[in-house]
Amino acid sequence: MNKLLTLTCAALVSTASLATEAPQILMVLSSHGKLDDQQKLVQPGYEFGELSKAYHVFNRHGIEVTLASPSGGEPIADQYDKSVKYNQAFLQDPVAMKALKNTFSLASIDPSEFDGIFVVGGKGPMFDLYQHQPLQEIIAEMYESKGVVGAVCHGPAALVDVKLSDGSYLVDGKRVNGFTNQEESAFGKKWRDKFEFLLEDKLIERGAHFEKDGLMLNQVTIDGNLITGQNPFSTVDTARAMVSGLGVELLPLREYQDDASVKLYELFLRNPELAKKKYESSSEYYDLNMLAMMSVLQIRHAETEFQVESSARFLSYILTKTSHPVMELTLAKAYVRLNQREKAMALLNKSTKLYPKNQQIKSFIASL
Numbered sequence: 001m002n003k004l005l006t007l008t009c010a011a012l013v014s015t016a017s018l019a020t021e022a023p024q025i026l027m028v029l030s031s032h033g034k035l036d037d038q039q040k041l042v043q044p045g046y047e048f049g050e051l052s053k054a055y056h057v058f059n060r061h062g063i064e065v066t067l068a069s070p071s072g073g074e075p076i077a078d079q080y081d082k083s084v085k086y087n088q089a090f091l092q093d094p095v096a097m098k099a100l101k102n103t104f105s106l107a108s109i110d111p112s113e114f115d116g117i118f119v120v121g122g123k124g125p126m127f128d129l130y131q132h133q134p135l136q137e138i139i140a141e142m143y144e145s146k147g148v149v150g151a152v153c154h155g156p157a158a159l160v161d162v163k164l165s166d167g168s169y170l171v172d173g174k175r176v177n178g179f180t181n182q183e184e185s186a187f188g189k190k191w192r193d194k195f196e197f198l199l200e201d202k203l204i205e206r207g208a209h210f211e212k213d214g215l216m217l218n219q220v221t222i223d224g225n226l227i228t229g230q231n232p233f234s235t236v237d238t239a240r241a242m243v244s245g246l247g248v249e250l251l252p253l254r255e256y257q258d259d260a261s262v263k264l265y266e267l268f269l270r271n272p273e274l275a276k277k278k279y280e281s282s283s284e285y286y287d288l289n290m291l292a293m294m295s296v297l298q299i300r301h302a303e304t305e306f307q308v309e310s311s312a313r314f315l316s317y318i319l320t321k322t323s324h325p326v327m328e329l330t331l332a333k334a335y336v337r338l339n340q341r342e343k344a345m346a347l348l349n350k351s352t353k354l355y356p357k358n359q360q361i362k363s364f365i366a367s368l
Contacts, residue, residue: 023115023246030124031069033076044123048080050235052090057239072105106134111141121153129158148245152229172207175223233262261290296330325355
């Protein structure tokens with residue numbers, strides 16, 4: 001009787017242990033990055049901010065993270081800001097930094113040991129991850145065994161040549177997203193000409209239904225156990241979607257200032273008055289310079305009149321909080337594009353008083 005009781009208790013303990021075992025996620029980084037003797041980046045690598053943001057999400061939810069790369073060891077990141085909160089937290093985490101300095105080589109990874117895989121972006125994946133055979137095999141096996149497959153920004157490059165056991169491309173017929181052609185035009189000029197393809201084009205060529213939001217806006221696409229995010233500002237929400245996909249209950253969102261600023265801009269497009277109220281009630285929660293940059297970039301790369309008009313309204317509001325000649329000139333150009341020349345001239349006249357030596361403003365006035 002005692003023996004039976006002992007065996008029963010042991011079985012219960014074993015079952016409880018299995019029930020509480022933490023999910024395992026493999027985070028993949030590009031090995032393409034390279035520095036010269038002066039520590040200048042001469043080949044792009046992975047995006048550090050995407051690594052740190054996603055890592056914090058997984059770690060906070062009790063998910064165990066393993067870092068891997070094609071070459072193993074310590075990969076090189078693209079240039080990044082060490083002072084922002086999420087990067088600081090990663091750099092000060094001894095466990096995270098030890099893992100980063102000693103990433104596993106992808107060829108040594110057994111996909112059956114993981115519940116999900118998350119591919120970090122940066123320009124590097126456009127050079128090595130898309131053609132790395134061990135990674136393709138890991139992704140295919142994990143996807144077909146119902147593991148959660150996630151990628152953000154240029155990370156979905158790792159998906160473009162992944163084939164399933166029936167010979168079809170994984171992304172064929174799936175809803176996906178990633179860094180868009182418009183975003184490449186705005187931000188990818190340094191390395192874009194060296195790419196074998198543009199990510200948006202290649203995913204569509206492979207049969208994917210490519211979903212996208214506006215320039216550098218937050219977009220996460222979920223198609224079953226395939227989860228993709230558009231750009232760096234989609235990282236946290238992509239990682240949180242993966243947490244849900246792993247069956248882990250989501251904790252309240254901890255939003256970083258840059259992500260919150262992007263979402264405030266998106267809210268302004270839908271409900272300007274509510275967005276203004278949110279900013280006025282908690283302006284410290286947002287990055288005013290980033291909000292200004294967002295509106296300037298949106299106007300410069302707008303493809304429709306609606307995008308110009310909505311971004312012009314937002315920039316006009318931002319100019320009540322701060323000022324810069326680039327912002328003033330960009331808004332004036334938006335007014336001209338919208339055939340609102342009187343508003344443009346009124347703004348330019350004010351701008352010449354604020355910035356009497358600015359030659360770009362003077363030249364634009366002369367061109368009208």
